[in-house]
Amino acid sequence: MTDISAAGLPRPKQSILTASDRMKRRNAAEVRFRAYGLIAIAIALTTLAIMLFTIFRDGVSAFHQATLTFPMELSAETLDPQGNRNRDEMAKVTTIGYQKVLSGALLAELAARGIVQEGVSDKQIGDLISKDAAGQLRAEVLANPEMIGTTIDATVLAAGRVDGFLKGRVTLGTAERDNQISPDQLLLVEKLQAAGIVKSSWNWGFFTNPDASDQRPEAAGLGVALLGSAYMMLMVLVMCVPVGVAASIYLEEFAPRNRWTDAIEVNISNLAAVPSIVFGILGLAIFINFAGLPQSAPLVGALVLSLMTLPTIIIATRAAIRAVPPSIRDAALGVGASKMQTVFHHVLPLAMPGILTGTILGLATALGETAPLLLIGMVAFVDNYPSAPPEGFLDPATALPVQVYSWASRADPAFIERSNGAIIVLLVFLVVMNVAAILLRRRFERRW
């Protein structure tokens, strides 16, 4: 057998130490192939970097907010015409009345400081103050009637365009085409900034305020969305984890191999692949139309998200239970524990870190999910905080990712900034959850 090869083949004319043309081609193909892989990875990581960069570039400014600070006299004649500090009487003064007080005080301050700008009418100066400021002031005064008659150093929100000017989004050029602000007003804002009346400061309102209407992006905040998301995650945790863990225990430890358990297994793996919007349809048809639960309620959102997260949690928990070696079970059974005692006293505690990791990752997915929540009405405009649990679970609310979407679909570019700011908040939560899961895994991971 061995002597056939030597005879027939022509001797290579070239030394094997110098590469033949064919070998060069093959080596070049090798280099190219390797480069394709590197390029693919580079593309993936660059897009990720660009995406995060644009979000941070556009979103970080949402955490700062322009405000106007000026002394303001809360005169009793205008705010409490009856003079008896009766709240019902005072409530007859509408926000328009307060708006006049605000713009009057600002005009007086400008006159006192000698700041003048050609081409800006008194009304336009008043327009530099946010339309939301009057409502806030009114609520504050009605809550503390003793403020009336005093002069306070008011810090009020500036209008959205002024805020945009401080952040560089609005310029003199864009203002010429804008019917909400004029270049002259912006020049005045520059002078006010130099005088220390307008300044940009940390925006707590972004975390606490409810959503605001289209005309006042400066007042819009994430308060209701954060509360709604928190309610939902709480309920998902309470509903999903016990059920998911119980289902996994049954399937891993007790289930006989028969048609019913096979059906359950196939179901779980298929449910994990069903598009999330289908769960939204389920929620709309069953929880809202059939069971009559209210639209936009965190309870309905939590039910939908629980059904969606359940397969993820079951898959993770089963893997964690399977990783506990059979010798532990044998030892427990050997000293006389029942099957149930073996599972609950020995297997489950050992599987706990894995279960927790899976649960946190499942919750992180649920926190970022948007599509099913749109269908159950959580995209509605909600500017009242839901009340405390348990009644609050049925009050209308929104969720963090839904707020991102609804701001992104508004016309004013100021809402795009808010939307990106909301994404940053959402990403911070997700990073915290994922890091917690990784640390948990590192800390408790055990090789048997």
Add this chain to the structure above:
Amino acid sequence: MSVLMLLAVVAVLAVAAFLLARQRALASVQGNPKDLHSLPGYYGWYGAVSVLIPAFAALVLWLILQPMVIEARISATLPADLVADATRAELTLADVRRVASGLDTAVATGALSESEVQALGTATTDVRALLAESGVALAAEVSPEVLAAAQDYRAQSHWGAAGRTALVLVLAVLGLFWGVTRARPEFRARNQVERVILALLITASSIAVLTTVGIVWSMVSETFDFFSKYPFQDFFFSLTWSPNFRGGSDLGIIPLIWGTLYITLVSMLVAVPIGLFAAIYLAEYASRRTRAWVKPLIEIIAGIPTVVFGIFALVTVGPALRDYFAEPLGLGNSGSSVMTAGIVIGILNIPFISSLSDDIINAVPQSLRDGSLGLGATKSETVKQVILPAALPGIVGAVLMAASRAIGETMIVVMGAGAAAKLSLNPFEAMTTMTVKIVGQLTGDTDFAAPETLVAFALGMTLFVITLGLNIFALWIVRKYREQYE
């Protein structure tokens, strides 16, 4: 007694039953637990369980049945013209419920006393104005029949609540006696408790099946409703989609399917090469250190919520494609387009394809690589001619699953693809998908009698069938063609 209060009382009874049963079991053997069949705690648990289960079951059944029974009785007393057909009856009953809850609020806030509510008549008082004062807005005047029915409804609900409390408490107390009296030394408490736990475990695992049943049932019933109002051949074969809530809509699914498939195609053209090459590089070429850094970084993409990708499509990718490709090439001036949505979905799917393929490539045994390299093949030749053929079924499965995810993706197409249903080949034109239209038809005020709303359920059903079919097909391919090593 309110439901929460009732639950609290039942919980207290359960704790009492636990303590009493445990105590009794220990007392019956003079405090020596060795003479008991089970550990003392199990007797306690048996007591608690026998309080909780019957009481809970009765409460849940009552809460479900009471509204049904009361509504059936109320609609029997209503005049025939108010309950002429199903929708009319439903509207009337909704009115009755609203008035009844309004009266409840009025009593709760102290605007009316209980006897005043019973004496209320439409002839003497303006009920609508009265309820508006206590914060309940009604759309129309309250007719005498509805008011009478609402008063009746309130009375029956009160009786129902009283009956519910009585029944649940009686059952809980009976359960307590039963559980405590059975705590005798020879009673097999542990076996009984474990049977209950097993039953709970089985119920929990059946919820997954119930979810599927719920999905299918909710969509099938509404889809049938839709096809009874709109001919199904028009739905499946018509080439136009123009819903019109005043009637006369064209609801053809073909433009939506075309948009969905076109976007999916673009996304796969992005995701498959990038994902696959990345996986090959990471599995075959990368050093251990690079792999440990790059793999998690790529997987970050999978952890970012899709709404973030939606914003990326809307704010960055869409305008960039429009300004640098579509407008110079004269292909359109729309920021939202098939390309925008397709590319962004493709990016979203890169980690999905790369990590699945990575696992599959790593599962190919080392001996195949060694054999190929030993014969003088270069590394890339080994990958192309040995590893990829061996891993092909798994990779095809991964690609099909990624396609199914792209088809079902919602937020990115809602924000990046546009809303115009078109049949066009130009990838820079805005087109729309099934998921966009589901969101469009079901958000806001919806009228569940109109085919324009119900069509969303037919779309959802189609989407469900397509994605489920793709997944099952993918699993089937993986199973059928999988190479079994060793």
